Amino acid sequence: MAPARHRATRVAILIIVALTLSAGLAPAGPAVAAPSARQNAVTDDPEGGTPALRAELEAASKGYLDAKRALTESVQRQQQLAAQLKTTKAEHAERTKLVEQIADQTYRTGPLRTASVLLDNTSSADFLDRVTGLEGVVANENRALQELQETQEQIVQDTRAVEAEIIEQRKQEALMAKRKEQAENALTVANEKARAAAAAAAAANTSTTQSSAQAAPAPRNPDGSWPAETCSVNDPTPANGCITPRTLHALNEAKAAGFTRYVSCFRSGSSGEHPKGRACDFAAQPDGFGGDATGGDRTYGNNLAAFLVDNADELAVLYVIWYRQIWLPSSGWQSYSGAAGDPSSDHTNHVHLSVY
Known part of the structure; x- marks a missing residue:
């Protein structure tokens, strides 16, 4: 049934009850669908306070709950980023160790080792095999250096992300405090005498x-x-x-x-x-x-x-x-x-x- 029709029905019932009472008769029995006078009493003042106060409390509570959810998400992201940063730093330590080992090997064998390896061969086939082997060594060294650089860059990115989430957390905490103050100030003004x-x-x-x-x-x-x-x-x-x-x-x-x-x-x-x-x-x-x-x-x-x-x-x-x-x-x-x-x-x- 449409709300307008419900309102019309309730108005008609109230008129019947009013006429009955004015005639000194008892209200109709259970067949009458209208709530009792006690049930209708609350409609005189729906929620107390004022419309402006209720609007202020609604806005403050909604804002507080939204900020609380955003704070929870920010804290969770911080935890995830912190774990990711820890993993990246561990990978960085391993790759740093590998690069140090490669550098140490190069220092001990000397820079002339490449030329001597290539010249010290007995056939063209042996020469090609050694060239291929050196290419693999160089590729491994380059890959190790590249991976080390990538982990260093990832650490910088992860650190910045954690710092950004810390700023976001402080922002949401400040917003929650502001919404809390907004609600309490509104109530203070409305209820100063009764507080x-x-x-x-x-x-x-x-x-x-x-x-x-x-x-x-x-x-x-x-x-x-x-x-x-x-x-x-x-x-x-x-x-x-x-x-x-x-x-x-x-x-x-x-x-x-x-x-x-x-x-x-x-x-x-x-x-x-x-x-x-x-x-x-x-x-x-x-x-x-x-x-x-x-x-x-x-x-x-x-x-x-x-x-x-x-x-x-x-x-x-x-x-x-x-x-x-x-x-x-x-x-x-x-x-x-x-x-x-x-x-x-x-x-x-x-x-x-x-x-x-």
């Missing part, structure tokens, strides 16, 4: 009472980067609409790990990753989005947030928001408060996940 109180509760808010399961990794490109994806697969949650294949993978991995309470992913007409199909909201309560999660519901949210963070590399996590905190791949947990100050925008009733 002190929220930071003190960070450990308690994100603690877990169980070990996180291991998620299966989402598919990557051969170079380790994340393939570009669009909102191209059906959203299996009550939100309908579409999500990206990587979002679906993260959703399925969370369910496989036991997090099977109410989830809503696609949402049109809002900012952030929801309309792009790259985000899901996981309710802490079993039946939808309500007030602040407490007791077992809060523990459920803690465990879910921990699972997503522990499997951030496998699931291509851009950020996780839970209980006035946001986790970024560059900076870990930081304070994060919604503009409206309600359970939805403060994320005290659901865990928000955004993927690359």
